[in-house]
Amino acid sequence: MIAALVLATVIAQPSYYSPGEAEALFQQGATAFDQGDYDGAIAAWQKLADHGFASQDVLYNLGTAALKKGDLGHAVLWLERARRAGGPRDDVTANLEAARARQGDKVVGQVGDPFIERIAAASSPDLVAMAFLAAWLGGWALAFVFRFLKPGRRTWAAVLSALLLVASLPLGLLLGAHVWVEKNTHDAVVLSPTVQARELPAPNAKVSFEVHAGLKVRLLETEGAFVRIRLPNGLVGWAEKEGLAEL
Amino acid sequence: MRRIGSPLGAPRGAISFAFAAVLAATAAFAEEPDFYQTVDRAEVGTEDTFRLNVVIVNAPEDATLTPPDLSDFEVLSKTPVDSTSIQIGSGGSQIQRVRKWVFVLRPRRAGQLTIGASRLDLGGRTLRADAITITAKKGRLQDPALAQRQRRPDPFQGFFGGNPFQGMPGFDDEDDAFPFGGPPDVDIPTTEADLFVRTYVDKKEAWVGQQVTLSVYVFSRVDLSSVDSVKLPKLEGFWSEDIDTPQTLSGETRILNGVPYKAYLLKRKAIFPLKAGTQTIDAAEADITTGYLFAGRRVHRVGNKVKLEVRPLPDGAPRGFATTNVGRWRLSVDATPEEVELGNPVTVRVTLEGVGNVKNVTPPKLTAPPSLRIFDPTLADKPTTRNGQFGGRRVQEYLVMPQQTGTFTIPSLEFPYFDPESRSYEIARTEPIQIRVTPGAAGAVATGAHAATGPVPADAPKNVLASDGVMPIRHSADFSQRGAAVWSRPWFVPAVVSPLGVWLALVGVGLVRARAAREDEGSIRKKKARAARRRLAAAETLRANGATADFYAEVEKAVITFLDARLGEPVAGLTREALAQKLTEKGIPADRQRSLLAVLETCELGRFAPGGADPAARDRVLDDAEAAMEALDAR
Numbered sequence: 001m002i003a004a005l006v007l008a009t010v011i012a013q014p015s016y017y018s019p020g021e022a023e024a025l026f027q028q029g030a031t032a033f034d035q036g037d038y039d040g041a042i043a044a045w046q047k048l049a050d051h052g053f054a055s056q057d058v059l060y061n062l063g064t065a066a067l068k069k070g071d072l073g074h075a076v077l078w079l080e081r082a083r084r085a086g087g088p089r090d091d092v093t094a095n096l097e098a099a100r101a102r103q104g105d106k107v108v109g110q111v112g113d114p115f116i117e118r119i120a121a122a123s124s125p126d127l128v129a130m131a132f133l134a135a136w137l138g139g140w141a142l143a144f145v146f147r148f149l150k151p152g153r154r155t156w157a158a159v160l161s162a163l164l165l166v167a168s169l170p171l172g173l174l175l176g177a178h179v180w181v182e183k184n185t186h187d188a189v190v191l192s193p194t195v196q197a198r199e200l201p202a203p204n205a206k207v208s209f210e211v212h213a214g215l216k217v218r219l220l221e222t223e224g225a226f227v228r229i230r231l232p233n234g235l236v237g238w239a240e241k242e243g244l245a246e247l
Numbered sequence: 248m249r250r251i252g253s254p255l256g257a258p259r260g261a262i263s264f265a266f267a268a269v270l271a272a273t274a275a276f277a278e279e280p281d282f283y284q285t286v287d288r289a290e291v292g293t294e295d296t297f298r299l300n301v302v303i304v305n306a307p308e309d310a311t312l313t314p315p316d317l318s319d320f321e322v323l324s325k326t327p328v329d330s331t332s333i334q335i336g337s338g339g340s341q342i343q344r345v346r347k348w349v350f351v352l353r354p355r356r357a358g359q360l361t362i363g364a365s366r367l368d369l370g371g372r373t374l375r376a377d378a379i380t381i382t383a384k385k386g387r388l389q390d391p392a393l394a395q396r397q398r399r400p401d402p403f404q405g406f407f408g409g410n411p412f413q414g415m416p417g418f419d420d421e422d423d424a425f426p427f428g429g430p431p432d433v434d435i436p437t438t439e440a441d442l443f444v445r446t447y448v449d450k451k452e453a454w455v456g457q458q459v460t461l462s463v464y465v466f467s468r469v470d471l472s473s474v475d476s477v478k479l480p481k482l483e484g485f486w487s488e489d490i491d492t493p494q495t496l497s498g499e500t501r502i503l504n505g506v507p508y509k510a511y512l513l514k515r516k517a518i519f520p521l522k523a524g525t526q527t528i529d530a531a532e533a534d535i536t537t538g539y540l541f542a543g544r545r546v547h548r549v550g551n552k553v554k555l556e557v558r559p560l561p562d563g564a565p566r567g568f569a570t571t572n573v574g575r576w577r578l579s580v581d582a583t584p585e586e587v588e589l590g591n592p593v594t595v596r597v598t599l600e601g602v603g604n605v606k607n608v609t610p611p612k613l614t615a616p617p618s619l620r621i622f623d624p625t626l627a628d629k630p631t632t633r634n635g636q637f638g639g640r641r642v643q644e645y646l647v648m649p650q651q652t653g654t655f656t657i658p659s660l661e662f663p664y665f666d667p668e669s670r671s672y673e674i675a676r677t678e679p680i681q682i683r684v685t686p687g688a689a690g691a692v693a694t695g696a697h698a699a700t701g702p703v704p705a706d707a708p709k710n711v712l713a714s715d716g717v718m719p720i721r722h723s724a725d726f727s728q729r730g731a732a733v734w735s736r737p738w739f740v741p742a743v744v745s746p747l748g749v750w751l752a753l754v755g756v757g758l759v760r761a762r763a764a765r766e767d768e769g770s771i772r773k774k775k776a777r778a779a780r781r782r783l784a785a786a787e788t789l790r791a792n793g794a795t796a797d798f799y800a801e802v803e804k805a806v807i808t809f810l811d812a813r814l815g816e817p818v819a820g821l822t823r824e825a826l827a828q829k830l831t832e833k834g835i836p837a838d839r840q841r842s843l844l845a846v847l848e849t850c851e852l853g854r855f856a857p858g859g860a861d862p863a864a865r866d867r868v869l870d871d872a873e874a875a876m877e878a879l880d881a882r
Contacts, residue, residue: 129733140746
């Protein structure tokens with residue numbers, strides 16, 4: 001009883017902005033954007049994102065305003081977050097492509113992502129999770145039904161149960177891939193105009209290469225103020241955390 | 248031919264002739280002659296020329312002139328000039344006849360030089376003109392008279408309007424007094440050297456279509472009263488445009504072969520050769536009146552022919568080039584307005600301006616997507632002349648009517664031309680113009696060709712809908728955020744493992760039940776014993792009125808059931824010997840075995856043998872069965 005009350009209190013906790021205030025702030029940003037005041041638009045939408053209103057609409061507008069402003073780093077960051085927040089909508093994908101087209105780095109010899117990441121990227125984690133759960137529970141439910149049916153009247157239950165349990169096997173593997181990718185892959189976007197990647201996590205270490213705003217990199221490990229990054233073509237180096245923002 | 252001359256010149260010829268005839272009867276020559284000499288400059292350079300005038304007034308016909316000593320000077324020319332004047336006074340009229348010798352001299356050395364005295368012998372009497380000393384300096388000195396002339400304001404300045412080519416290469420604001428590069432190279436004729444007409448061009452060779460400036464001048468060493476008529480050559484093979492036609496005679500001093508002349512411009516034309524080859528321009532002719540009043544006389548002069556070598560344009564002309572496109576041109580296009588509502592027109596002006604035959608060039612034709620209907624243009628020219636160069640501006644104005652909304656591009660236009668100065672082909676280009684057509688406020692619709700004929704052809708230029716590749720922002724927001732992944736929600740893992748839990752629970756229940764069944768074997772026996780007793784009780788109900796066989800069968804089943812429960816294994820179907828052995832194995836005492844077997848034997852006899860219906864026998868069997876069962880329970 002006490003736990004239920006605490007939960008209800010947490011759920012019913014008021015937001016930073018009321019729905020009306022949030023809508024007004026959103027429209028304020030849209031007006032500023034239409035007048036070419038991209039900084040004003042970003043400031044308004046950033047407030048929403050910082051106070052629990054980081055929906056795909058807000059993040060997409062933030063990314064689009066940053067793209068118009070020429071801030072490629074934040075444009076890619078917010079558009080990637082918008083894609084993750086609400087799926088690959090057409091406008092999000094288009095603006096991400098536009099931002100990448102303007103990005104200054106050309107990664108030569110780009111290799112593809114590992115198979116497990118590719119199949120995870122090709123499917124919706126929620127959809128996979130729900131499909132797996134349905135097949136799994138359905139198979140077991142029919143197995144129980146089979147147990148209680150009289151012989152001669154329970155063949156259908158056995159067949160359906162077997163089919164569902166067999167189907168749940170690849171779905172379970174796919175779900176496992178999603179979980180693995182979610183737990184083990186960390187991407188970031190370069191925000192600073194130029195970020196130097198060094199051979200060692202030290203400020204005076206030899207510079208291996210440079211990356212520029214808007215490039216998406218993979219985070220491998222962290223050591224002090226440095227983070228080890230990997231480019232899509234396998235180039236690896238240590239970059240300062242300050243110039244990056246994790247997705 | 249239009250008459251050229253002083254405004255007073257036209258009537259003056261006839262009037263002065265009549266006036267002189269009236270006065271001639273009473274006129275008398277002045278008796279005392281006059282004799283003197285003057286120079287036009289007191290200080291000259293050794294490279295300059297100056298004039299010495301020796302003037303004789305009213306001298307008799309037999310007077311003899313002895314020229315001055317000019318050993319320090321080079322005599323470039325010696326020309327006599329005669330004039331006659333009439334003076335009317337209270338004592339009647341006098342005719343004064345003047346003969347002037349004009350010497351053009353150049354100092355041989357620097358220093359104080361003396362022009363010696365001249366003598367005039369009058370037949371017994373000698374008149375002397377005083378010697379003149381001038382200062383000669385080395386080099387060239389500014390002629391004060393010429394400097395004064397140069398400071399004189401140009402009456403034609405600004406007459407032809409402003410300079411349209413200001414800032415363009417090759418079109419500076421130089422003095423326009425003599426645009427063809429200084430005094431022309433004029434050959435002085437051997438006869439009629441004091442007054443002649445000359446035609447000349449500013450270049451001997453030209454390209455087809457290139458401007459050549461043709462000028463017709465009168466050179467005169469006598470006073471010029473008027474130019475009554477000028478007959479210009481026909482200029483066949485040329486396109487010609489007037490660039491200078493003075494309305495009054497205005498002479499400028501020119502030194503030809505060291506002789507000062509007054510040069511009067513009669514006509515200046517820009518001519519453009521239309522074909523290659525050697526072109527001959529015929530001589531110009533003029534009727535000229537010299538002198539004033541009664542001394543004036545009218546002469547006819549024929550000028551010179553001019554040859555011009557016209558070169559064909561070189562090979563390698565760019566595509567779209569026309570042979571009339573010669574000169575230096577700039578092309579521009581402007582559209583007004585560039586954003587228009589559907590149903591309103593756009594005015595597009597294609598302007599070609601520069602130097603060349605502006606009346607014979609054709610600006611490129613405007614093109615546009617089919618969504619913009621272009622009407623035939625109007626043409627407007629503004630020819631101008633600057634520094635002797637003919638040119639100007641030619642404007643084609645188009646009315647463009649949009650047929651649909653959208654953003655359309657009027658493509659770049661090109662005008663290829665030949666530049667004679669650089670001797671190369673050039674291309675003037677314009678930038679594309681975008682016209683944005685918005686929906687009409689009143690819902691205007693297209694009424695043009697395409698609206699009537701249907702969709703735009705597939706191969707026609709398309710409506711350009713360019714963008715910067717950035718999709719617009721969203722103007723409405725849904726602030727609901729996507730929750731955590733389904734698999735990470737708290738209920739997911741329990742839901743996945745729940746079937747296994749149920750299965751395990753069921754297995755557990757089964758095991759528990761099995762185990763529970765094993766522990767209650769005694770109670771099972773008791774149950775069976777209780778069942779046996781219930782059967783015995785049922786047999787007791789059959790004792791009074793039931794069938795004999797049924798009664799004994801029920802008693803027998805009660806005993807067998809009781810033995811099953813007590814022995815823990817079924818005994819039905821066993822023979823009496825096997826049953827006795829089983830009872831022995833279970834440790835049942837022999838007396839009790841006998842009583843049980845006796846009851847079973849009695850029941851079997853009662854079922855199949857007659858006489859069993861006796862009630863007493865039935866009671867005895869019941870009692871024996873109960874006693875045997877109690878005896879086993881009591882064990």
